[in-house]
Amino acid sequence: xxxxxxxxxEMLRKSAREFFEKECPKxxxxxxxxxxxxxxxxxxxKMVKLGFQGLIIPEAYGGMDGDFVELALFMEExxxxxxxxxxxxxxxxxxxxLIAYGNDEQKENYLPGIAEKGDIWTLARTEAQxxxxxxxxxxxxxxxxxxxxxxxxxxxxxxxxxxxxxxVAGRTSEGDDPPKGITLFAVDPKSEGVKIEIIPTVAxxxxxxxxxxxxxxxxxxILGQIDRGWEILDEIQQQGxxxxxxxxxxxxxxxxxxxxxxxxxxKQFDKPIGSYQGVQFRLVDMLTSLDSLKYLVYNGAxxxxxxxxxxxxxxxxxxxANEVYDDICHHGIYLHGAIGxxxxxDIGLYHLRTRSMIYDCGGTDLHLESIACELENDVPDFIxxxxxxx
Amino acid sequence: xxxxxxxxxxxxRTEIREFVKAEMPPHFIGKQFEDETSAEGWAFSMSMSKKxxxxxxxxxxxxxxxxxxxxxHWERVVFSEEASYWGIPGLGxxxxxxxxxxxxxxxxxxxEQQEKYIPPIAAGEPDxxxxxxxxxxxxxxxxxxxxxxAIRDGDEYVINGQKVWTSCAHWAxxxxxxxxxxxxxxxxxxxxxxxxxDMQSEGLTVRPLENYVGGHVxxxxxxxxxxxxVENLVGVENAGWSQLxxxxxxxxxxxxxxxxAARRMLDELVIYTKATGQIKQPQVRQxxxxxxxxxxxxxxxxxxxxxxxxQGQTVIHEPSRDKANGDILQEKLGRIGSDIIGVYSQxxxxxxxxxxxxxxxxxxxxxxxxxxFAIAAGTTDTQRNIVGQFGLQLPRAY
Ligand SMILES: Cc1cc2nc3c(=O)[nH]c(=O)nc-3n(C[C@H](O)[C@H](O)[C@H](O)COP(=O)(O)OP(=O)(O)OC[C@H]3O[C@@H](n4cnc5c(N)ncnc54)[C@H](O)[C@@H]3O)c2cc1C
Numbered sequence: 001x002x003x004x005x006x007x008x009x010e011m012l013r014k015s016a017r018e019f020f021e022k023e024c025p026k027x028x029x030x031x032x033x034x035x036x037x038x039x040x041x042x043x044x045x046k047m048v049k050l051g052f053q054g055l056i057i058p059e060a061y062g063g064m065d066g067d068f069v070e071l072a073l074f075m076e077e078x079x080x081x082x083x084x085x086x087x088x089x090x091x092x093x094x095x096x097x098l099i100a101y102g103n104d105e106q107k108e109n110y111l112p113g114i115a116e117k118g119d120i121w122t123l124a125r126t127e128a129q130x131x132x133x134x135x136x137x138x139x140x141x142x143x144x145x146x147x148x149x150x151x152x153x154x155x156x157x158x159x160x161x162x163x164x165x166x167x168v169a170g171r172t173s174e175g176d177d178p179p180k181g182i183t184l185f186a187v188d189p190k191s192e193g194v195k196i197e198i199i200p201t202v203a204x205x206x207x208x209x210x211x212x213x214x215x216x217x218x219x220x221x222i223l224g225q226i227d228r229g230w231e232i233l234d235e236i237q238q239q240g241x242x243x244x245x246x247x248x249x250x251x252x253x254x255x256x257x258x259x260x261x262x263x264x265x266x267k268q269f270d271k272p273i274g275s276y277q278g279v280q281f282r283l284v285d286m287l288t289s290l291d292s293l294k295y296l297v298y299n300g301a302x303x304x305x306x307x308x309x310x311x312x313x314x315x316x317x318x319x320x321a322n323e324v325y326d327d328i329c330h331h332g333i334y335l336h337g338a339i340g341x342x343x344x345x346d347i348g349l350y351h352l353r354t355r356s357m358i359y360d361c362g363g364t365d366l367h368l369e370s371i372a373c374e375l376e377n378d379v380p381d382f383i384x385x386x387x388x389x390x
Numbered sequence: 391x392x393x394x395x396x397x398x399x400x401x402x403r404t405e406i407r408e409f410v411k412a413e414m415p416p417h418f419i420g421k422q423f424e425d426e427t428s429a430e431g432w433a434f435s436m437s438m439s440k441k442x443x444x445x446x447x448x449x450x451x452x453x454x455x456x457x458x459x460x461x462x463h464w465e466r467v468v469f470s471e472e473a474s475y476w477g478i479p480g481l482g483x484x485x486x487x488x489x490x491x492x493x494x495x496x497x498x499x500x501x502e503q504q505e506k507y508i509p510p511i512a513a514g515e516p517d518x519x520x521x522x523x524x525x526x527x528x529x530x531x532x533x534x535x536x537x538x539x540a541i542r543d544g545d546e547y548v549i550n551g552q553k554v555w556t557s558c559a560h561w562a563x564x565x566x567x568x569x570x571x572x573x574x575x576x577x578x579x580x581x582x583x584x585x586x587x588d589m590q591s592e593g594l595t596v597r598p599l600e601n602y603v604g605g606h607v608x609x610x611x612x613x614x615x616x617x618x619x620v621e622n623l624v625g626v627e628n629a630g631w632s633q634l635x636x637x638x639x640x641x642x643x644x645x646x647x648x649x650x651a652a653r654r655m656l657d658e659l660v661i662y663t664k665a666t667g668q669i670k671q672p673q674v675r676q677x678x679x680x681x682x683x684x685x686x687x688x689x690x691x692x693x694x695x696x697x698x699x700x701q702g703q704t705v706i707h708e709p710s711r712d713k714a715n716g717d718i719l720q721e722k723l724g725r726i727g728s729d730i731i732g733v734y735s736q737x738x739x740x741x742x743x744x745x746x747x748x749x750x751x752x753x754x755x756x757x758x759x760x761x762x763f764a765i766a767a768g769t770t771d772t773q774r775n776i777v778g779q780f781g782l783q784l785p786r787a788y
Contacts, residue, residue, distance in 0.1 A: 130733040155746065156733055199746055202603060202738045202754065209746075268532040269788050276788050278771045330721065333761045337530050337769065338555045338608070341601050341762045348602025355728060355736035355757070363732060365673060 003298075005073070012055075012066075013073050019050065020081035026346045032084045036198060037162055038206030039085040044118055053087070054115030057095060061111035068239075072301035075243045076250030082349055084205055086120045086159035088360070092243040093158075094121035094167050097184070097232050101224040106186070110165065119164040123236065124154040124187075124210050132237060132362045134178035134230050139212060141170030141183055148172070148185065150193075150215040156359070160208035161196050163189050168212070172227050179230035184223040191215050203352040238314045240361035242300045245321035248357055249293045252321075252328045255350040256286050259332040266337075273335070282331055289324045296320050312374040315367035322364045326354050393690075399468045406447070406472040413441055419658065420477020420651060421755040422763070424740070426558055427605040431479075436516060439480035443514030447473075448481070449488055456496060456504070457512025463700050467646050467693065474647035475654045484519040484558040487511040490640035491520045491566050494584075498625030498633050507564065507586070521562035521589070522641075523553035523569075523611055524634070531772050534578045534631065538569040538613060540585055542620070547571070547585060549593070549616040557766075559596050559609040562589050566637075572628050582630035584637075586622040593617065603739050603758045641767050645692040645712035652685050652723055655756065658749050659727055668730060677726045684719050691715065707781025714773035717764040724760045727753035 005013070023043045032038055047053060056071045057063025071091070078087060095114050098107060113119035129136040139152025150170055160166060166187050173181035189196060193215040199207045224232050260283060263274035273279050300313035329351035333340040340347050358364070383389070395403075425431035442448040443457075451466040452458025461469075473481055482488055492511050495504055510518035529535040538551025549569065559565070565587040575581030587594070593616030598606050625633045660678060663669035669678070695708035728735035731748045739758060742750045764770050778784040 126733060156736070200738045200741060200744070201736045202758070203736065204738070207736070267528075268530060268535075270532075271788070273531075276771075278774065326725070330761060333602070334764055334769070338525070338762075338765050341765060343600045343602050343604070345602075351602065351758070355754075359733040359736070364729070 009070055009073055012070055013077060015050070016052070016074050016077035017080070019047075019052075020077060020083050024081055024083045026082075026349060029082055029084060029349055030343070033204040038159065038204060039162070044085060044120075047087075048116065048118040051115075053091065053095075053118055056091060057099065057111050057115045061107055062115035063111065064115075068305040069298070069301045072243060072246040072297060075246035076253075076297075079247035079250030079252075080254040082251055082254075082353060084203075086122065086162065086206070088240075088243065088247065089122040089158040089163070090114060090120050092240045093123035093236055094165075096239055097167065097223065097236050100235065101184075101232050105220070106223065110186070113164070120159060120162055122157055122159050122163045122166045124157045124160065124166050124168045125233065126156050126359075127152065127154060130155070130359075132366050134182060134233075137169050137171055137178075137182050137233075139168065139170045141172045141185065141217075143172075144216075146219050147216045148219075148221075150185070150187070150212040150217060152212050154210045154212075156199060156201075156207045156356070157210050158208075158360075159206045160189060160210045161198055161206065165189070166210075167223060169229060169233055172229075181227050182229035182233065183226050184229040184232055185217045185221045186223055187215065187217055187221065191217070201356060203356055205353065205356060207356065237361045238309060238311060239304065241318035241367065242297065242304065242314045244357060244360045245293070245317035246297045246301065248321035248325040249290070249297050251350055251353070251357075252290055252293065252325045255325075255328050255332045255347055256283075256290055258345075258347055259283070259286075259328075259335050262336055262340075279335060282335065286328050286331065289320075289327065293317070293320045293324045312371060315362075315370040315374075318362060319364050319367040319371065322358045322367075325357065329354055395464055395468060398462075399464050402465055403468050403472055406469065406476075409441075409445065410472075410476045410478065413438070414476060414478065417750075418477050419654070419750050419752040420474065420479065421752060421759070422651070423557070423605070423607050423759060424755060425479045426561065426607050427740070432561055435480035436514075437480070438478055439483060439514035441514075442478070442480065443512060448483075448514050449492060449512045452492065452496070452512065456492070456508050463696050467644075467696055470644070470646045471650040474650035477651070477654070480514070483511050483514070484521050484562045486520040486522045486558070486562075486566055487518050489643060490522075490637045491564075493640050494566075494633065494637045495624065497636065498584075500621070502621065503586070503624065510563075517563050519558070519562045520564045520566055521556050521559040523556050523559075523565050523567040523587075525555045526552060527554055531769060533568075533634075534582070536568060536570060536582070538567075539573055540567075540569045540571050540583065540618075541573075542571070543617075545620050546617045547620060547623070549585070549587070549613040549618065551613050553611040553613075555599070555608045555766075556596075556611050557608045559589070559611060560598060560606065565589055565611070568630060568634055571630070575628065579631045581628050582634065583627050584624040584630050584633055585618060586624060587616065587618055591616050591618070601762065605739065605759075607762070638768070639709060642709040642713050642773075644695055644709065645688060645716045646696070648712075648716040648720065649685055649688040649692055652681075652688070652719055655723055655727060655752065656681050656685060658752065659730055662749060663730060674730060677730075681723060681726060684722065688712070688715055688719055707777045710768075710773035710776040711781065713767065714770045714777070717760070717770040717773075720756065720760040720763055724753065724757040728757045 051064050054063035055066040059065045098110055127136050127138055141148045141150050168185045168187045172183040175181055193213040195211040197209045201207045264272050266273050296317040300317045303310045332347045425435040446459045449458045450461040454460050526536050540547035540549045567585045567587050570581055571583040572581030593614045595612040597610040599608050668674045692712050695705050698705050734748045737747045737754050739754050741747045779786050
């Protein structure tokens, strides 16, 4: 057992924290709400120079060959500073599956672009049913000669409007078993027949509707195997949930610290409000929930980094994150009193993102269900020792 | 024991529903405070205030001499339930007018004040719109710490200082101001007074404040040598605290409206989940069922407080119990509703008929506004402190 964060990891964390504090102060976060791009292209380029986009990408493709724990720590810092940018979309949703499932040619074509040029990628997955299940994927992908024709609509696709490329989940065959017959394609958003519209979300965080009308893609654009895309989507969802939980954990920690400091300074009835037990108990419960979340994320990330990913931990981390982030933002605003409810204070900026983050790579229901499945399929120690109950 | 309203009340309910059908856009869902955030919203509210006044409902429980109908407590409850369920806006006359300014003036105001200020409220006129200035930057939960002063100078008071979080100041004709008329009083609860201020006065600056989701609900007010005639003093000089407590008890009033609005939101969720098929999912069913329990319990408590009043008993901690309970209910409702709507709950506020918004954006509104509700009119924990101290006679803990 060792809870320490390694020296190199600590350095990465520190440089990320300092970078975001300097390059993306909260006023910038506010400004970006009215900037349709929803990210700062200059900062994005600077990040490329520092190797942030290449963090998890193998050296052979221009990256730093970092491990999953480092990526999780980095995501914590992103969340801590609520940096609006297409990092999660590019790295968690696309670079990871490209690394794991891309053929040599695809890796050669795409990964250096991300690591060295800061290419933006996104995953077009969610459709109207919006439950992250296999049956949600209805966008049709029909073979036409050696090409595929894509038709359908994706919603809440992050940063599609600024993406260089996107992975699109389509249905290549219909059957009784929804996971079968899903295929992932790498598609240029500038292809003919792609229509992109920005969705006015409360965070103005670059969510898009992407409509595909007879969009042609080549065979070579398929990631992994035809009809076997669910396997990839599932892995994206597993790792993406964990990384989003890391981001939410960092955000919740920052929201908590802002609130804690405020309750020490703000006086009512001649005493800091933090001296009232009602306030203290809320803060103490927040601390417990934050620590729970943080360690679920670290444990899950460590499992991935040693090649033993745990569905139980991934889902536990995301379900916990969904609960904790919401709770801390809500009660963080409340503990500020009226000023917390204004755009002047930073705490509200954190809460603008709650509802979108909750659904990235699966809402709470989905993860609770997945935890229940793991429990159901597990054989507990006492059964192993005593044998099945008669 | 009897848990039903009388014939008179049910007849009123039917009349209100007919009114809703005739006067409100179909399938309107009310969003508390939203009318203040836009000119169109405000204009609609004002038009409804006028119509409600014509019906006699706006101030139905007021005595006839003040433009009311002398309606019973229970008629008033039914009106409040219906108005909130259907989301009829414009009930408050700037929130303050009908709920506490009018009733306080009836108790403490002079004849002249009553004649000048009450009729426009009862008539639903723009001149009957009031805002309330209690809170200051350093006097929130500790309201008695307020520092704004009104110093007597001949026939006038000269007002200096600052108020904050003043809801509706950008629409109001008058300000119901609490301030310090005797800065040398030995205790902070002493030396306070209530004064009426014309919002068009010289020496008043109103600065809009935006909430974190971009809505303009409240404002900051700055007073610089603002002069008002001494006739604008309400009640007794320096005895403001007890008058304020009475006004605040009118403000916290009853949770009847909150629970009826919650009932509407629950009904909306039931119909929505039937359409999407989610109502078949056990976890959704159970959440809806929990809400149904909470809402009915909240309704019973709100009505208990009214019943006590009808019996001639004094209600002390009940409104605070119900405000705190209502805060918690709305938080839960906002969250459950948003969870049910799922990914669509990340939409911006104020987008009614957008193709991605569900249920006219009602849950996005509730999700972000319920935190404001929990802070306004005394925070949830301030209410808990009151219940502990006055309801349970616990030693004061702060
Ligand atoms: C939407 C909205 C509309 C409003 N409209 C008006 C208006 O029209 N006119 C007006 O005058 N004011 C208005 N207010 C202000 C409101 O009355 C105050 O915000 C409220 O009284 C709390 O004061 P504060 O914001 O200064 O918070 P603070 O008093 O600083 O409280 C901060 C936190 O500390 C907690 N706290 C403080 N003291 C204690 C204690 N002793 N024990 C436990 N916890 C404690 C509070 O619960 C809160 O969570 C409005 C507020 C909102 C949000």
